[in-house]
């Protein structure tokens with residue numbers, strides 16, 4: 596590549612970068628509800644997504660995330676509440692006039708049009724002059740690294756390439772917000788991981804607002820600045836991936852994050868301590884488990900959560916567990932299964948007194964150093980500081 600070409604590329608890229616970053620707007624929902632007849636699909640959602648954020652709406656099937664996305668895009672009317680893009684209330688503005696773009700799982704590329712024509716489509720609809728269209732399509736194809744494929748039809752491209760074209764087409768109109776509805780689910784595992792890295796890179800590079808619907812926790816963790824966890828049409832928690840991983844706010848979130856071990860019981864003890872109180876939870880058949888959280892009245896039914904990688908496991912016979920001193924969380928459990936999944940080994944255990952299943956996760960290399968086996972009784976222990984109190 597000559598120096599001249601290189602300069603041209605970087606100038607083009609910084610021009611798009613500026614244009615896209617300037618276009619980006621935040622989104623706000625104010626007490627938004629959507630009803631289908633008597634059924635409430637989305638209830639009283641209030642949410643702020645700042646401009647330039649990669650936000651994922653995460654939750655199980657049917658929790659209302661697509662409905663929420665469609666109300667932002669204008670494909671669904673809110674039954675009540677306000678939808679704002681930037682400072683503008685958009686409830687009564689049709690989808691094509693909202694300055695948003697949508698990218699779907701199926702890419703929705705036009706099969707009979709070339710790649711170039713696909714990317715140009717939205718610009719033609721907006722009646723951009725020919726010269727502007729040419730320049731923008733060129734820039735977009737360059738951005739996704741597929742300038743050389745402009746003459747091909749979509750069926751002559753791989754799944755990953757089609758995906759990038761769908762992204763180029765969506766961004767060509769310089770939307771204030773890009774919405775992505777499960778954009779990676781049609782791809783195989785390897786490609787999915789590669790494409791999510793690309794999506795994140797492009798979103799960061801150009802500082803755009805992306806709102807994506809997904810039910811994959813790992814995908815939401817890897818992509819997002821902000822994750823909105825939804826259940827039954829409501830928001831359960833809005834947090835960064837790190838916050839969600841370290842401190843789930845509810846039993847639902849702790850379970851949905853994957854493998855967290857949850858104990859339910861009654862609050863029997865609360866000690867005010869630094870920013871987070873030390874709480875004792877009496878768990879039937881197990882005893883008192885100590886955890887960190889915000890104090891609630893003694894006697895309240897609640898739960899706590901401990902990550903499977905933050906526990907320690909050792910042979911039971913080596914130590915008789917001292918009856919819970921403050922903060923020493925220990926239980927005995929029998930190993931019921933050991934699964935080597937690659938870097939990580941998953942060890943399933945059962946608390947014999949209650950039948951509760953517990954998961955312990957360990958680096959495979961570390962697991963190989965110990966003598967524990969399936970069928971053996973073991974002692975699990977974990978720190979109160981890693982154990983998260985869940986008030987609901």
Ligand SMILES: Nc1ncnc2c1ncn2[C@@H]1O[C@H](COP(=O)(O)OP(=O)(O)OP(=O)(O)O)[C@@H](O)[C@H]1O
Pocket residue numbers: 631634635636654655656657658659660661662663808810
């Ligand atoms: N047009 C409709 N008429 C009636 N009910 C609907 C309609 N669209 C969605 N629903 C219902 O609203 C609820 C939320 O649907 P939505 O598609 O938003 O869920 P989701 O979280 O995106 O699920 P998925 O991950 O399966 O797409 C579901 O119970 C669904 O059946």
